[in-house]
Amino acid sequence: MNQKSLLSVRNIHKTYDGDGFKVQALKDVSFGLAEGELVAIMGTSGSGKSTLLNIISSLDTPSSGTIELKGKVMDNIFVEPHATHYRRENIGFVFQSFHLLNDLSVEENMAIPLILQGASEAEIQHKVQDMLTLLGLASWRKKRPVQLSGGQQQRVAIGRALITNPPLLLADEPTGNLDYNTSKEILEALVEMRGAFNQSMIIVTHDPNVAVYADRVLFFHDGQIVDQYESSGERKMDPILNIFKKMMELSA
Ligand SMILES: Nc1ncnc2c1ncn2[C@@H]1O[C@H](COP(=O)(O)OP(=O)(O)OP(=O)(O)O)[C@@H](O)[C@H]1O
Numbered sequence: 001m002n003q004k005s006l007l008s009v010r011n012i013h014k015t016y017d018g019d020g021f022k023v024q025a026l027k028d029v030s031f032g033l034a035e036g037e038l039v040a041i042m043g044t045s046g047s048g049k050s051t052l053l054n055i056i057s058s059l060d061t062p063s064s065g066t067i068e069l070k071g072k073v074m075d076n077i078f079v080e081p082h083a084t085h086y087r088r089e090n091i092g093f094v095f096q097s098f099h100l101l102n103d104l105s106v107e108e109n110m111a112i113p114l115i116l117q118g119a120s121e122a123e124i125q126h127k128v129q130d131m132l133t134l135l136g137l138a139s140w141r142k143k144r145p146v147q148l149s150g151g152q153q154q155r156v157a158i159g160r161a162l163i164t165n166p167p168l169l170l171a172d173e174p175t176g177n178l179d180y181n182t183s184k185e186i187l188e189a190l191v192e193m194r195g196a197f198n199q200s201m202i203i204v205t206h207d208p209n210v211a212v213y214a215d216r217v218l219f220f221h222d223g224q225i226v227d228q229y230e231s232s233g234e235r236k237m238d239p240i241l242n243i244f245k246k247m248m249e250l251s252a
Pocket residue numbers: 016023024025043044045046047048049050051052
């Protein structure tokens with residue numbers, strides 16, 4: 001795998017300070033992500049996983065700390081219009097509930113990010129065609145999302161997320177609404193996309209069956225990274241049972 005660094009999350013703190021409450025959602029979180037690396041984030045409920053994804057994607061502002069992309073500190077991404085530009089250029093999103101537009105066809109859904117980027121009609125046609133083929137959706141191109149199975153809808157969402165070749169894919173519980181076999185199919189599609197585009201990915205998941213596909217699993221608890229498993233290097237990725245055990249330990 002290419003080990004060039006893509007993302008550095010450095011010393012991120014996030015405190016929500018409201019009327020009569022203060023929540024430290026993230027406490028000094030740091031980690032790196034290489035090009036082509038797939039990192040899974042697991043952790044107890046309320047441990048800060050969504051807050052972290054929101055900060056990496058500039059939807060939320062850290063209290064302190066920095067986000068570096070390709071060696072450059074992204075110091076203006078938390079203010080508009082830079083935030084929208086940063087997201088459009090750098091980040092693809094996949095959500096648990098697909099977030100497809102039901103009034104549009106499969107191919108129109110996939111084309112949306114290209115239209116927002118101002119791509120030409122020829123480029124849109126060419127890229128959508130390639131992505132439909134890659135994801136095995138070519139014969140479904142004219143259908144509406146509601147006419148598709150959950151797994152097919154999530155594949156459309158993956159295609160839409162990656163159609164502009166963003167350096168980073170963020171997936172928040174991408175298999176949360178899917179059964180075991182369909183989840184496996186979606187993970188295999190994501191792994192295939194990684195192969196096709198050397199795609200870096202961060203996947204938040206509660207499911208150890210998903211986490212085992214990752215190169216690295218970061219475990220969050222109470223706003224901090226408390227442990228990690230790696231599939232290579234010193235500490236081998238433990239089998240699925242050990243990921244379960246770790247999660248049970250954190251939830252105790
Ligand atoms: N906008 C907000 N205002 C105040 N507190 C918030 C806000 N968003 C998140 N929090 C708090 O920050 C902490 C971390 O929340 P976060 O949603 O990041 O956790 P999570 O690990 O994604 O949880 P889950 O697995 O249940 O989705 C929680 O205590 C949560 O209540």
